[in-house]
Amino acid sequence: MSSGLNLRTALLLLVPPLLWAGNAVVGRLVNTLVPPITLNFLRWALAFLILLPLAGWVLRRGSPLWPHWKRFLLLGLLGVGAYNALQYLALQTSTPLNVTLVASSTPVFMLGIGWLCFGQRVTGRQIAGAVLSIAGVLIVLSRGQWAMLAQVELVVGDLYVLLATLAWAFYSWLLSQPKEPSEIRQDWAAFLMAQIIFGLGWSGMFAAGEWALKADAQITWGWPLAAALLYVAIGPAILAYRCWGLGVQRAGPAIAGFFANLTPLFAALLSAAFLGELPHVYHGVAFALIVGGIVVSSRR
Known part of the structure; x- marks a missing residue:
């Protein structure tokens, strides 16, 4: 059950978009080194090895995981097997501008799925918060020049992002509906490991299909790819x-969804840092709008 938004919960929900922004940057950097769906599989395989000493007990025959395997099979599909694989795949055929623009619909998906599938009432404040938050994202994407948005042309990659956003919204709502044993739920490493176990099966099948369908698929091993895998496994995956x-457990999926809109803002700042460019005024305006959307939507 959610208990609303406080400073500690807000700080928790700030960490994922920052790490996910770095994930997008790294995903683009290794674009030519590894196929996108294979990158997702390698990422979670490494995360599995890292978590094994902490949560290997869930693999045992008498573990409380197995009576609830159907739930973790679904969580593994949505959160591990599909979400990032679709995003990495989208970057192959769509521009970063389009990918981030389509992904900015996360709060709308959160509210819509909560209303349609989980009986969640949508308030006027949440709608107002969604408008403010998306406005902030659009300012970042347009770099303060609205005319740039008129140049966007949707391609197949944008469909992948929509599917990824839909998967993430369902995943987040499922997290807010605890049904697994307390031994797993209260052990964060075990809870994530339980998802990874089944998620590796899904992502492994998807990666096998990628290699079967893509004749020129190859992996360029080296320190750049190793460093990238280490980051995406520890940061965006585990942490x-x-x-x-x-954050979802404490604030609820609807409020948490607004924090996801900080990802493109953080991505813009990280890109600016790597390019040696200073932040612009519109970054501050966008940040104020996104945070304003969070505050408005979370007020009781």
């Missing part, structure tokens, strides 16, 4: 999922 799961 971000841990913070997101806690």
Whole structure:
């Protein structure tokens, strides 16, 4: 059950978009080194090895995981097997501007799925918060020049992002509906491991299909790819999922969804840092709008 938004919960929900922004930057950097769906599989395989000493007990025959395997099979599909694989795949055929623009619909998906599938009442404040938050994202994407948005042309990659956003919204709502044993729910490493176990099966099948369909698929091993895999496994995978799961439990999926809109803002700032460019005024305006959307939507 959610208990609303406070400073500690807000800080928890700030960590995932920051790490996910870095994930997008790294995903673009290794674009030519590894196929996108394979990158997702390798990422979670490494995360599995990292978590094994902490949560290997859930693999045992008498573990409380197995009576609830159907739930974790679904969570593994949505959060591990599909979400990032679709995003990495989208970057192959769509521009970063389009990918981030389509992904900015996360709060709308959160509210819509909560209303349609989980009986969640949508308030006027949440709608107002969604408008403010999306406005902030659009300012970042247009770099303060609205005419740039008119140049956007949707391609197949944008469909992948929509599917990824839909998967993430369902995943987040499922997190807010605890049905697994307390031994797993209260152990963050075990809870994530339980998802990864089944998620590796899904992502492995998807990666196998990628290699079967893509004749020129190859992996360029080296320190750049190794460093990238280490980051995406520890940061966006383990740390971000841990913070997101806690934040969703405490604030609820609808409020948490607004924090996801900070990802493109953080991505813009990280890109500016790597390019040596200073932040612009519109970054501050966008940040104020996104935070304003969070505050408005979370007020009781």
